[in-house]
Amino acid sequence: MRCYFDHAATNPLHPDVLETMMPYFRDDFGNPLSLYEMGTKAREAIEKARASTAALINAKPASIVFTASGAESNNFALRGIAIAKQAQGKHIIVSKVEHHSILNAARFLEKSGFVVTYLPVDKYGTVDPEVVRSSITKETTLISVTHASSEIGTVEPIKEIAKIAKENNVVLHADGVATVGNIPVDVNELGVDALSMAAHQFYGPKGAAALYIREGLRIVPLIYGGIQEGGRRAGTENVPAIVGMGKAAEIAYSEMSTRMGHAKGLRDRIIKALLDIPNVYLTGHPDNRLPNHASFVVEFIEGEAMLLMLAMKGIYAASGSACSSRALKSSPVLLSLGTPTALAQGSIVFTLGDDNNDEQVDYLLREFPAVIGRLREMSPFAKGWQ
Amino acid sequence: MQIKFVSNVKADVTADIVYMMCPMHLLKLDEMMKKIDKGQILEILTDYDGALEDIPQWCEKTGNQFIGLDEDEDYYKFYVKKLT
Numbered sequence: 001m002r003c004y005f006d007h008a009a010t011n012p013l014h015p016d017v018l019e020t021m022m023p024y025f026r027d028d029f030g031n032p033l034s035l036y037e038m039g040t041k042a043r044e045a046i047e048k049a050r051a052s053t054a055a056l057i058n059a060k061p062a063s064i065v066f067t068a069s070g071a072e073s074n075n076f077a078l079r080g081i082a083i084a085k086q087a088q089g090k091h092i093i094v095s096k097v098e099h100h101s102i103l104n105a106a107r108f109l110e111k112s113g114f115v116v117t118y119l120p121v122d123k124y125g126t127v128d129p130e131v132v133r134s135s136i137t138k139e140t141t142l143i144s145v146t147h148a149s150s151e152i153g154t155v156e157p158i159k160e161i162a163k164i165a166k167e168n169n170v171v172l173h174a175d176g177v178a179t180v181g182n183i184p185v186d187v188n189e190l191g192v193d194a195l196s197m198a199a200h201q202f203y204g205p206k207g208a209a210a211l212y213i214r215e216g217l218r219i220v221p222l223i224y225g226g227i228q229e230g231g232r233r234a235g236t237e238n239v240p241a242i243v244g245m246g247k248a249a250e251i252a253y254s255e256m257s258t259r260m261g262h263a264k265g266l267r268d269r270i271i272k273a274l275l276d277i278p279n280v281y282l283t284g285h286p287d288n289r290l291p292n293h294a295s296f297v298v299e300f301i302e303g304e305a306m307l308l309m310l311a312m313k314g315i316y317a318a319s320g321s322a323c324s325s326r327a328l329k330s331s332p333v334l335l336s337l338g339t340p341t342a343l344a345q346g347s348i349v350f351t352l353g354d355d356n357n358d359e360q361v362d363y364l365l366r367e368f369p370a371v372i373g374r375l376r377e378m379s380p381f382a383k384g385w386q
Numbered sequence: 387m388q389i390k391f392v393s394n395v396k397a398d399v400t401a402d403i404v405y406m407m408c409p410m411h412l413l414k415l416d417e418m419m420k421k422i423d424k425g426q427i428l429e430i431l432t433d434y435d436g437a438l439e440d441i442p443q444w445c446e447k448t449g450n451q452f453i454g455l456d457e458d459e460d461y462y463k464f465y466v467k468k469l470t
Contacts, residue, residue: 084404084405087459087460216402218404218405219405220405227409227413230406231403231406231407231410
């Protein structure tokens with residue numbers, strides 16, 4: 001049995017999305033800037049995708065800039081807005097539970113003369129809006145807080161942070177890569193000025209992503225060149241992928257509540273069963289978390305070992321983010337919650353999707369306790385506990 | 387062409403393309419001029435230096451009136467009146 005429980009890393013392509021993309025690989029392969037019919041067709045397809053992507057987050061189509069990845073959208077937002085506003089001030093605020101594409105972009109800005117405040121979080125990974133308020137100075141121009149962490153699933157109080165940002169005339173960017181297409185996201189209700197999203201997080205293709213930029217907000221391009229995306233992001237558009245993103249956005253919009261209900265049912269079964277195992281702890285917020293997200297730390301053993309043993313059984317999960325699990329280091333996100341370093345090594349994350357079912361969860365719940373038992377038998381740290 | 391500096395021009399429509407590079411100033415100018423009515427004034431905000439030459443020339447070529455430009459702290463404000 002193959003059980004893919006790593007939907008935060010990426011999702012399979014929805015069959016309807018693939019079908020919608022195919023003509024733009026084969027027949028309608030024109031460059032959207034070409035003036036003849038093939039170009040016009042490609043251009044119209046991009047604009048249709050822009051409208052669907054905008055509708056998913058209740059934005060105007062003109063406020064969507066297509067990019068190639070969530071990481072690019074995050075870099076574009078952080079660097080583009082901070083640099084555009086540097087005449088007003090050079091202080092930006094980000095949380096400690098951000099993705100590396102925010103944290104590393106913030107470090108780059110720090111080296112370029114900006115001052116960065118890294119917001120602490122509570123034991124569930126939640127940012128306190130009042131700490132955001134007290135971190136704002138006269139020099140602050142930009143705040144970036146993730147809408148939800150893909151490592152711990154906690155959904156952040158973006159609406160409250162947005163109010164504070166607005167009161168202080170500071171721009172707010174939210175990393176919505178883990179949320180857009182998975183839970184309802186309305187940029188007007190949230191009050192964000194910029195929002196990142198990626199198609200492969202909601203059954204669209206890799207290589208298509210977007211940044212929502214509120215109308216009237218200035219941003220310095222990350223990539224200079226042609227006039228694509230209104231001059232804000234140069235480079236010949238990845239037409240099939242953008243078309244796929246638009247279709248995936250349409251499907252996500254219409255199937256949102258069914259998807260959420262399906263994932264949540266499976267998630268709750270996993271959380272309830274795994275917390276019955278001694279010394280297994282849930283990470284992230286117990287209630288205010290993504291509906292498809294179950295994350296834990298397992299004491300006395302390492303995440304990598306669990307992943308490999310589960311993979312041998314055909315069960316695919318993650319330990320920390322898809323990127324940091326390859327770096328073999330403790331997750332900075334877990335450490336920022338106050339998780340002890342040794343315990344943070346035992347991180348495991350199950351993220352569910354449309355292709356999962358109860359039978360697969362039954363299989364996981366049969367196999368995983370045995371994997372934990374076997375690894376603990378080998379663990380020198382477990383001896384003291386026993 | 388002699389650059390004419392103006393101030394306090396009341397524009398009917400504004401297009402903000404600060405930080406956008408060439409040729410966005412000409413594409414946006416063309417796009418916006420198609421949208422506004424004859425006699426209306428378009429204001430274009432840009433920090434692209436090439437616009438100092440290009441926008442007056444575009445006006446001359448297309449028969450529209452280049453009213454002049456105003457300088458803000460770090461960008462220019464160009465004013466164009468639609469005549470054609």
